[in-house]
C-alpha cells in the first residue's frame with residue numbers, strides 16, 4: 001500500500017516488485033543471529049556464543065529497488081525444560097507459519113544431526129519455500145564444505161542450498177537474492193526509511209541484557225531478563241530507566257559486582273551501544289531486581305514480555 005515503486009515506470013520487461021517475510025531457523029548456535037546481523041549490517045539481533053539467547057521476534061527490512069525482504073529473527077527450537085522454553089517454541093512455530101521463505105541454517109563445521117532432521121521434518125508441513133543455508137563456511141576447507149553441501153541436500157527437499165559465511169561476508173548478497181526470488185509479487189510493505197518495526201524498547205532491552213551477560217554467561221546463562229520501564233527524550237538526550245531481573249540474590253551480587261564495579265561497566269557498555277542504535281546521547285539508569293524463579297512463573301513471564 002505504502003510508497004510508489006520505481007519498477008512501475010517504463011513498463012515492458014520490468015521485473016515485478018516482490019515483498020514478503022523470511023526467517024532463519026536452525027538448531028541453537030547454528031549462526032542465525034550472526035547471519036541476520038551480517039545481512040542487515042547493524043547490530044539488531046543479539047548474538048552470543050551460548051545457545052538460546054534470542055528471545056524476541058525482531059524484524060529488519062532489507063530495501064532493494066525491486067524488492068523488500070522483511071527478516072524475522074526467531075529463537076532456536078529446543079526441548080523445553082521450563083515454561084519460558086515452551087513459550088519460545090510456540091513463538092518459533094507461529095513465526096514459521098507466517099513467513100514466505102525460510103532459511104534452514106546448518107553449520108558447515110558440524111555434522112548434520114538429529115536436530116537438523118527434526119527441524120527439516122517440521123518445515124516440510126509449511127507453505128513457505130524452504131532453503132538450506134550452510135553457515136560458517138570460513139571454518140572449513142573446500143573438501144569439507146563440498147561434503148557438507150551433499151549431506152545437507154540429502155536431508156530434505158530444499159528449493160536451494162546456499163553456503164555462506166557471516167564472518168567473511170562470503171555469498172551474503174547471493175543469499176538475499178535467492179531468498180528475494182522466492183518472495184511473492186506484492187506492493188512495498190514498509191516505508192523506504194524503515195529498518196525495523198520493533199519497539200525501540202525491545203532493542204534497548206536486548207542491548208542491556210547482552211551487556212549484563214558479558215563475562216558471566218557461564219554463571220547465569222538464562223537467568224537475566226531486562227525490562228525498559230521508561231524512555232524520556234530531553235533535547236538531544238534520551239533518559240532510559242531499566243530494570244535488570246535475576247532469579248536469586250546471589251545472581252544479583254554477580255551482576256552488580258564489588259562496589260557496583262560490574263554494574264557500572266554494564267551500564268557504560270550498554271549506553272554506548274544504545275547511543276549507536278538511537279543516534280542520540282543516552283542517560284542510562286539501571287536497577288537490578290530479584291524476581292524469584294521468573295522463568296517458571298507465568299505472571300512474571302508476562303511482565304517481562306514473554
Ligand SMILES: Nc1nc2c(ncn2[C@@H]2O[C@H](COP(=O)(O)OP(=O)(O)OP(=O)(O)O)[C@@H](O)[C@H]2O)c(=O)[nH]1
Nearest residue numbers: 029030031032033034048049051052076136166167
Ligand atoms: N567463524 C564463524 N562463526 C560464526 C559465523 N556465524 C556465527 N558464528 C558463531 O557461532 C556462534 C553462534 O552464532 P549465533 O548467531 O548466536 O547462533 P544462533 O543460531 O542465533 O543461536 P541461538 O540464538 O542459540 O539460536 C557464535 O559464537 C558466532 O560468533 C560465521 O559465519 N563464521
